[in-house]
Amino acid sequence: MITLENAADALTRPSSAEHPAQRALLRLVSTRTGGAYPHVRDLDFELRFRDATIAAALALNASGAGFEVFETSRCNPEYWNREPNGAFRLRPDRRPSEGIRDIFVNGPLYGFECATAIVIVFYKAALDTIGEEAYDRLFANTYLFHWNVDRDLGLTTIRTTRYVPGDCLYFANPDVDPDKMEWQGENVIYFGGDTYYGHGLGIRSSREIIDALNRNRRPGATRSAFLMRQATRPGYVKLSQAAASTPGFRGIPAAVDLNVPPPHRARIGGRLYLFDLGGEDASCEEAVGASGT
Numbered sequence: 001m002i003t004l005e006n007a008a009d010a011l012t013r014p015s016s017a018e019h020p021a022q023r024a025l026l027r028l029v030s031t032r033t034g035g036a037y038p039h040v041r042d043l044d045f046e047l048r049f050r051d052a053t054i055a056a057a058l059a060l061n062a063s064g065a066g067f068e069v070f071e072t073s074r075c076n077p078e079y080w081n082r083e084p085n086g087a088f089r090l091r092p093d094r095r096p097s098e099g100i101r102d103i104f105v106n107g108p109l110y111g112f113e114c115a116t117a118i119v120i121v122f123y124k125a126a127l128d129t130i131g132e133e134a135y136d137r138l139f140a141n142t143y144l145f146h147w148n149v150d151r152d153l154g155l156t157t158i159r160t161t162r163y164v165p166g167d168c169l170y171f172a173n174p175d176v177d178p179d180k181m182e183w184q185g186e187n188v189i190y191f192g193g194d195t196y197y198g199h200g201l202g203i204r205s206s207r208e209i210i211d212a213l214n215r216n217r218r219p220g221a222t223r224s225a226f227l228m229r230q231a232t233r234p235g236y237v238k239l240s241q242a243a244a245s246t247p248g249f250r251g252i253p254a255a256v257d258l259n260v261p262p263p264h265r266a267r268i269g270g271r272l273y274l275f276d277l278g279g280e281d282a283s284c285e286e287a288v289g290a291s292g293t
Contacts (some may be wrong), residue, residue, distance in 0.1 A: 038237060044252045045240035049129045050166030056104075056124035057189040057197040060117060063107030067114070067200030069182050070146075076102055076109040080144075087145030088112075096139045097132040100124055114187040115146045117199030118168050121189055122153060122234055125166075133248025152242055154235020161229050165192040168232040171206075173213040175221035183216035185225075 068074060070086030079099045080088040090099045100123050103110050112120075123142070127135045138152045149155050163169060167190045176184040186209055188196040194205045201212055206227055213225035243249045 038241075041244065041252055042237045042240045045129070045243075046236040048252050049125055049234065049236060049239075050164065052125035052128040053121060053166040053189060054191055056121045056128065057191070058203075059104050059124070060107075060121055060199070061197055061202055063104050063110075065103060065107035065117075065199075066111035067182075068111030069113055072111065073113075073116075074109065074111040076106050078102070083145075085145065087143060087148075089144075090142040095132075095136050096123075096142045097127050097135050099142055100127055112144070112199075113146075113182065114199040116144050118187045118189065118232075119144060119147065119149055121197075122149075122155070122168075126153065126234075126239070129252070130243040130246075131248065131250040134243050134246040134250070137246050137248065138242060152239060154238050155232055156235060157230050157232045159229055160231050163190050163231055165190055166233075169196065170228045170230065170232075171198075171209050171213060171225055172228050173217065173225040175217040175223045176213075177216050177218045180216045183213055186213060190231075 066074075073082065073086040073088070075082050075088045079091060079094050079102045081091055083089055090096060100120065103120055104124065123139065126139065130138070139150050142150070147155070169188050169190050171186045171188065173184050173186075186198045186201060188198040188209065190196055191203070194207075195203060196206065196209060197203050198209060201209060204212075210225045210227075214221075217223075217225075240252075
């Protein structure tokens with residue numbers, strides 16, 4: 001068992017980090033897993049997946065894919081069949097990895113709402129983390145519709161205000177104009193600091209997102225839009241273990257070099273994170289050497 005001990009307490013101690021965001025890995029550990037990972041590869045997997053999530057969000061933002069409600073959604077018929085409810089079902093003659101990649105290559109042919117966009121981002125992150133062969137085995141028969149996701153992705157929502165880059169967060173608009181229900185909220189990918197990606201809005205600060213939602217409230221509204229105290233995350237450990245047992249899995253390079261003196265370093269989305277290991281240092285270093293990850 002690999003444990004980052006006293007993770008929550010470490011947040012209150014003086015740090016050599018230049019910015020509080022550099023301590024985010026400790027928040028990740030204390031809020032998500034209580035500080036424990038079954039294997040060092042599971043920690044590496046989560047860090048790699050989070051980094052891939054931010055990269056996928058940036059790519060989707062640059063792809064030209066549009067925002068559409070379910071009634072007017074669109075997709076590339078070469079890869080997807082659009083269903084009457086606005087969902088996209090992967091064509092039986094296409095591989096899941098091909099279908100997901102096409103959204104990023106031929107973005108203008110696609111239009112969908114923000115929840116579907118988040119699912120697409122997570123699927124792309126999974127693809128880029130575990131590789132095409134393992135992805136195609138784990139995520140066969142892809143169906144894109146709102147929050148309908150493959151069980152192997154293991155999305156769960158927890159109550160927290162300790163957000164970690166790569167989390168999906170939600171800005172709610174309680175007084176939304178009933179004639180503009182597409183503005184009832186915005187699902188976003190958190191980049192760290194005060195930066196978020198929301199499909200249809202782009203890469204924005206929290207103030208910019210709240211202002212956009214507030215402009216679409218009902219007449220006489222008194223309540224502002226706000227960031228909810230929750231985070232939606234893939235089941236990283238479960239997915240790591242499922243991928244490791246899937247033929248074609250290419251393995252995960254070590255995200256953290258545990259053989260150097262602390263503070264240890266990791267990067268998520270181009271940001272540097274510093275963290276210390278507790279009493280399990282030796283076993284962690286040995287696990288890295290033994291596993292090759």
